[in-house]
Amino acid sequence: MTLLPQTEERADFGSRIELALGASNQLFNTRNSPRYVADVLQAVNLVATKVSRVDRPFTGIAPAQLAPVVEAVDLEAPLADTAAALEELEALYLRDAVYFHDSKYAAHLNCPVVIPALVGEAVLAAVNSSLDTWDQSAGATLMERRLIDWTAGRLALGPAADGVFTSGGTQSNLQALLIARNHAVSRLRQDPALASERLPGLLDRLRIFASEASHFSIEKSASLLGLGYDGVIQVGCDAHQRMDPAALKEALAASRARGEVPLAIVATAGTTDFGSIDPLAALSTLAEEFGAWLHVDAAYGGGLLTSLRHRHLLDGIGAADSVTVDYHKTFFQPVSSSAILVRDGAMLGHVAYYADYLNPQSAAGAASLNQVDKSIQTTRRFDALKLWLTLRIMGPDGIGALLDESIDLARQTGELLAHDPDFELAAPAQLSTLVFRYLPQAPEGLDGETADALNLHIRQAIFASGKAVIAGTKVDGRHYLKFTLLNAETTLEDLQEILTLVRSIGAGYLAGVRA
Numbered sequence: 001m002t003l004l005p006q007t008e009e010r011a012d013f014g015s016r017i018e019l020a021l022g023a024s025n026q027l028f029n030t031r032n033s034p035r036y037v038a039d040v041l042q043a044v045n046l047v048a049t050k051v052s053r054v055d056r057p058f059t060g061i062a063p064a065q066l067a068p069v070v071e072a073v074d075l076e077a078p079l080a081d082t083a084a085a086l087e088e089l090e091a092l093y094l095r096d097a098v099y100f101h102d103s104k105y106a107a108h109l110n111c112p113v114v115i116p117a118l119v120g121e122a123v124l125a126a127v128n129s130s131l132d133t134w135d136q137s138a139g140a141t142l143m144e145r146r147l148i149d150w151t152a153g154r155l156a157l158g159p160a161a162d163g164v165f166t167s168g169g170t171q172s173n174l175q176a177l178l179i180a181r182n183h184a185v186s187r188l189r190q191d192p193a194l195a196s197e198r199l200p201g202l203l204d205r206l207r208i209f210a211s212e213a214s215h216f217s218i219e220k221s222a223s224l225l226g227l228g229y230d231g232v233i234q235v236g237c238d239a240h241q242r243m244d245p246a247a248l249k250e251a252l253a254a255s256r257a258r259g260e261v262p263l264a265i266v267a268t269a270g271t272t273d274f275g276s277i278d279p280l281a282a283l284s285t286l287a288e289e290f291g292a293w294l295h296v297d298a299a300y301g302g303g304l305l306t307s308l309r310h311r312h313l314l315d316g317i318g319a320a321d322s323v324t325v326d327y328h329k330t331f332f333q334p335v336s337s338s339a340i341l342v343r344d345g346a347m348l349g350h351v352a353y354y355a356d357y358l359n360p361q362s363a364a365g366a367a368s369l370n371q372v373d374k375s376i377q378t379t380r381r382f383d384a385l386k387l388w389l390t391l392r393i394m395g396p397d398g399i400g401a402l403l404d405e406s407i408d409l410a411r412q413t414g415e416l417l418a419h420d421p422d423f424e425l426a427a428p429a430q431l432s433t434l435v436f437r438y439l440p441q442a443p444e445g446l447d448g449e450t451a452d453a454l455n456l457h458i459r460q461a462i463f464a465s466g467k468a469v470i471a472g473t474k475v476d477g478r479h480y481l482k483f484t485l486l487n488a489e490t491t492l493e494d495l496q497e498i499l500t501l502v503r504s505i506g507a508g509y510l511a512g513v514r515a
Helices: 007-026 033-053 063-071 082-094 115-127 140-155 169-188 199-203 217-224 245-257 280-290 301-306 345-351 384-393 395-418 448-465 492-514
Strands: 162-166 206-211 232-235 261-268 293-298 322-326 338-342 423-425 433-438 469-475 478-484
Touching: 033 082, 063 082, 115 384, 140 162, 140 301, 140 322, 140 338, 140 384, 162 169, 162 345, 169 199, 169 206, 169 217, 169 261, 169 293, 169 322, 169 338, 169 345, 206 217, 206 245, 217 232, 232 245, 245 261, 245 280, 261 280, 280 293, 293 301, 301 322, 301 395, 338 345, 384 395, 395 423, 395 433, 395 492, 433 448, 433 492, 448 469, 448 478, 448 492, 478 492
Parallel strands: 206 232, 206 261, 261 293, 293 322
Antiparallel strands: 162 338, 322 338, 423 433, 433 478, 469 478
């Protein structure tokens, strides 16, 4: 056997050894701590300088302009040092990034982040704990569990509650419905006639009930769980885009008459478009009556747990069997930071899987500190640290004050739009979103197609200008504009300036159409 490469290959072998030794100088360890400090400080200073100089949320660059710059980078040829790499990064990313910190970013559920959470991000990335087993995350595991207990306490889920951090609301909803599905299947198999039936046969009869305004991840979850998109029965809403309990009861009864089984009722505490909160107490009563799991998707509205003035909007949430909370929305945390919580911690056993090398079943049980037993992920970041430091530095009231500012601003802006004849408000402000469209008064009026084209053009033109970023959606098949407000630094004057831009762009578009 040849232990070393042949002579003609030895030079290449030696160069690889040299490269490996050089690369080891980039590993973060006790020897390289000074380099870590110097390099990270360069990055921190670059970002801090960039953010301090941002005067608009976006440059307006188009993909066709930026793509060639990215494609031109030779990933096989490293740069000289960190300073060179950061200089390149400024041109590729930082210069044209969309900045949620800017007061005229009013598009999606992206939040400006609080500084304590950024401190946590720096720490957790460097230590690189994995929150799957205790022997990889001593201390971190206990801190995550403590934050789950804190959240469950604020939700009033009761002493048996438990949960785990996830990557986001979509994963949290998926895990909640996976638990609900497996729980429903276990109950079906208590019938001797169904005890040996394979899972696909049982799934065909299960149904999920969610409002027409619920998040798309509910249908996506149903598909991933084997129920199909049509396994979700959409329930009508009232004028405020909240699920109608009477319509839900009718849908549940009709489903039962068809021989179907109600797997879950999904209530939403903060719909993406309208911020609407379903009537949680009424839905809880129906869930109990029909034997359905009650899941509350509070990815958006979960931050109300810290609100100083609006926390009552979540009254009744403690009756839920499971709850999704996204800390990276209304808790002002960096992505990713979310959690799934269940009222009965034993229900997490429906997703448990044991591997001898990682979390052997012999070590499972009430005393187990292996969070992987509760999660559909294996390797998981210590994202809980960001929220931990935020609570320890700002406290819950500090988070709540930021959210309350956004809610107040949305209501003020909603009143402004409601009294302006050139705008149509789809629903009153409920959390911090507003859905509206520009419909300027004109003798001839605007037909539906023209109104759709007008509002689509306005959104695209504003984004291309970079002066502001707003979102869009559809209501009853028609195109609307949307403000999502999560920045306590945004003022009513900022939004009035955006509305002035809407008018200006809209007037220009209509002048061209009518010419």
